[in-house]
Amino acid sequence: MSNTHFTLRLLNESIALKLPKFALIIILIICIMIVFMIVWSLNIGSFNLSFQSVYDTLKGTETDKAANNVVWLFRFPRTLAAILVGIMMALSGAALQNVTRNGLADPSLIGISQGAALAVVASIIVFPEIDINLRPWLALAGSLIVAATIQWLSFDDKASNSLKLILFGIGVSAFLSSITTAMLTYGDIYNASSALAWLAGSINATNWFDVKLLSIAVLILVPLLLILSRLMATLRLGEISAISLGVPIKFVKYALISLAVALAAIATSVVGPLGFVGLVAPHLARLLTRSNVAIHLILTALIGGLLVLVADFAGRALFAPLQIPAGIVTEIIGVPFLIFLLLSQRRKLNK
């Protein structure tokens, strides 16, 4: 055991992990912050409930129907959904930044938000008779179709091409956004405002079914991403180095992009487009501590969860009863961060 690392030995030392102490401390602090935010989020809202009343409701001894509704139907599912969505968007961004080796990559780069937006806005404005319960599935289908199209366009016979992925992503996304904008401009005013509300990315409407769906997705997709973390580490060295180390580049890239698409598409289908989480969380994780890929992914996931939880809480509590969608809050945080990132990169290049 060194001063900077801690070695975790499991199953009679058949698994031994060397973990950086500082990163573990940061992870612990963020976990504590998330728990604190969960408690705060369950206790604060427009409906006045004492801490004792919330505690009784969670224990099942509170008899007031309104209190039960507020805690179990409104606050609890949206709190959990915020964390899960944050984890998924953040990891999607981390995987994309790794595979494209571009620090500005995030899920909107590969058309996920735009595909979902086009599908949902079309259903609201052009086919308003479509059942609202089909919206998440339409969003998922839209995301997957567009992401698959961009991948198909950007892959050539020889190998995957990150620059082509970015360029096709920007082009296809811009094309889809223009169609969505046209529908919003010319569509019925009430339907258009309903579509705009969805586009703002809100966790307000999430329920326990959504939490289950997101939980299942996290439980399946996150371990798969962690399994790929060693290969992701070799990708950081560049494609030639990775190939010389025997890494199946094409497979890893396909797998990472597919995981990134699945994570962001499922999250977007539930809450709508949540901008900048996928961009900000991996960078914040890197700013906080330098670590191996697996630890970085865990840290990124936790920061993503905390970020969306704070954004949702701020959006519902700061200006209550006005409900600011979490997507708007994450963008308010994300845009200055993006500018900071670009300026700091320019400074590095100038040195």
Add this chain to the structure above:
Amino acid sequence: MNKIILKTIAAIGFAAITSFSFAQASDMRQIKDDVGRDLQVPVSPTAIVALHDSMLTLPLIELGVLPVGSDGRTDKATGRNFIRAGKSLTGIDFDNSSIKYVSSDLEKIAAVKPDLIIISTGDQDILDKLQAIAPTFVIDYDKRTRIQIFEILAELSNTVAKLDTLKTRYNQQIQDIKNVIDTQNITVNVMQPSKGKILVWNSYFSLGKVLRDAGFKFPKIVNEIKPGERAQFSAEKLQELDADYIFVTYRTDRNHTPQNTVADFEDVIPNFCNYLKACRENQMLVMPREAASSNSFTALGLSAFTVLTHISGNPYKKLGK
């Protein structure tokens, strides 16, 4: 013997009172909402939440029902919440009534303990949660005319008699116009300049209804717009949009004045008045948008009065002459 009779009468009285109270509290009826859901709603709801100010709350106020909670607007400069056209059309707003501003905050809605919630299809994403608070009736604006929205609101709030009175007044106002104006031979149009284009509806809400019901004619290009929808035109179409009388509006809820609308027209084309005969002949009438567009019988009345007083009795220049 007398004691027995008195006790019996008292018992019957008590039973009658309690059963009446119970019936009052529990009187529910089944109704199908606009998205096909069968709902159990109170026969006479006492605590309604309406999640759209100008489409749902205003009509309820005019029907004599003060909702316990409503969505509304926020003045960006002061942060004040208000019901659009609430004070100008009904005299009632959040700051002088018991109506609470709930926005679409589920917790605020739960806090006012409604026994009926009325929403539009635009709020369906939170329908399950609203339904957990109270029976929630969804109104589809695409399936109902504005009068039909009034009718379902009157049915839900048990105020059909009041609606009949309002309808009678409106029908008389339309008849008053027909009595003194040869509406069949006058063309009219309602335009809204916006971002360098002209928006035209078929027809423009309350004012449009008054003009149609009174029998005025509209330009062909307007009749070609699908009923209930709007179209956007460039300045090139101004002459096709021209009519004997043109109505334009300005937003009072944003402290706009008629000058804002004139400026918006100038954005469409400089010296716009040269291209519209109605404007050149001083037959372009300006009125507050809230009175022309709100879902309100007061708005219908104001529109009817504006039409009556500005068109009747005045010699006017016919388009093309």
